[in-house]
Amino acid sequence: xxxxxxxxxxxxxxxxxxxxxxxxxxxxxxxxxxxxxxxxxxxxxxxxxxxxxxxxxxxxxxxxxxxxxxxxxxxxxxxxxxxxxxxxxxxxxxxxxxxxxxxxxxxxxxxxxxxxxxxxxxxxxxxxxxxxxxxxxxxxxxxxxxxxxxxxxxxxxxxxxxxxxxxxxxxxxxxxxxxxxxxxxxxxxxxxxxxxxxxxxxxxxxxxxxxxxxxxxxxxxxxxxxxxxxxxxxxxxxxxxxxxxxxxxxxxxxxxxxxxxxxxxxxxxxxxxxxxxxxxxxxxxxxxxxxxxxxxxxx
Numbered sequence: 001x002x003x004x005x006x007x008x009x010x011x012x013x014x015x016x017x018x019x020x021x022x023x024x025x026x027x028x029x030x031x032x033x034x035x036x037x038x039x040x041x042x043x044x045x046x047x048x049x050x051x052x053x054x055x056x057x058x059x060x061x062x063x064x065x066x067x068x069x070x071x072x073x074x075x076x077x078x079x080x081x082x083x084x085x086x087x088x089x090x091x092x093x094x095x096x097x098x099x100x101x102x103x104x105x106x107x108x109x110x111x112x113x114x115x116x117x118x119x120x121x122x123x124x125x126x127x128x129x130x131x132x133x134x135x136x137x138x139x140x141x142x143x144x145x146x147x148x149x150x151x152x153x154x155x156x157x158x159x160x161x162x163x164x165x166x167x168x169x170x171x172x173x174x175x176x177x178x179x180x181x182x183x184x185x186x187x188x189x190x191x192x193x194x195x196x197x198x199x200x201x202x203x204x205x206x207x208x209x210x211x212x213x214x215x216x217x218x219x220x221x222x223x224x225x226x227x228x229x230x231x232x233x234x235x236x237x238x239x240x241x242x243x244x245x246x247x248x249x250x251x252x253x254x255x256x257x258x259x260x261x262x263x264x265x266x267x268x269x270x271x272x273x274x275x276x277x278x279x280x281x282x283x284x285x286x287x288x289x290x291x292x293x294x295x296x297x298x299x
Contacts, residue, residue: 025057035068036061040098043077050080054087062105068112069103119194122158123149123240124166124201126174131248132222136169142218145228146237157270159257162199170220171211174201179272180243180254183236198240200247200254
């Protein structure tokens with residue numbers, strides 16, 4: 001069964017048999033769930049050739065008891081999309097340069113994972129030596145103060161994003177320390193939920209001058225955290241204020257990050273947890289993990 005929480009969901013076999021190269025069919029890469037992914041460089045612009053190869057490929061994949069079929073059709077071959085629909089493919093997701101289409105071959109319920117379903121944002125709690133908190137107001141709502149923050153860019157870690165957002169909006173340099181909490185909001189944009197991470201950052205000693213982004217920010221100032229706790233603001237920011245109160249008065253420090261390696265997932269990966277200084281050093285070497293998890297295809 002496909003599981004969106006399984007970090008190995010799309011591990012590609014490293015054996016020579018992992019690429020289908022039999023006759024006049026699409027060359028695809030297999031995954032651990034007996035699925036096939038056809039990348040956009042395999043899709044011809046000629047719709048006649050595309051339909052011929054697709055029909056042959058489906059016959060072959062069914063004979064091999066393949067399950068989920070993924071075809072990434074580039075915008076240059078968009079004329080092939082109706083032909084894929086004709087064979088039963090449906091839309092999975094789209095990006096500016098391609099559309100991903102899928103087909104579930106077995107009888108019964110489609111087990112393919114749905115496309116990414118959440119937006120991710122973050123806000124930064126930055127305190128100075130006076131326990132004053134860095135707050136902004138946006139141009140659209142200049143009367144309501146909030147902590148600086150915004151959406152994560154593709155490929156960003158939470159820590160990178162919140163440091164960048166604080167710098168871009170306020171001109172203040174600060175270093176990520178921990179996740180104090182997060183808010184999960186349903187029905188954000190296009191019916192998708194939003195997760196907003198509230199992060200604590202340590203102010204860089206040399207960073208004292210506020211320099212706002214005038215395109216987005218109306219005001220920016222340091223305010224006593226008690227004032228933030230008491231002021232009228234957005235509902236989520238009232239929650240932030242409560243966490244700041246716990247942070248300053250009761251020693252709450254939230255979830256600290258540790259880097260970990262995830263097989264077949266390049267780039268930064270981190271675990272956020274609360275507790276003692278646990279040792280995760282053996283989980284930081286991707287080469288060791290990779291050796292223990294290589295999967296060999298039998299098809």
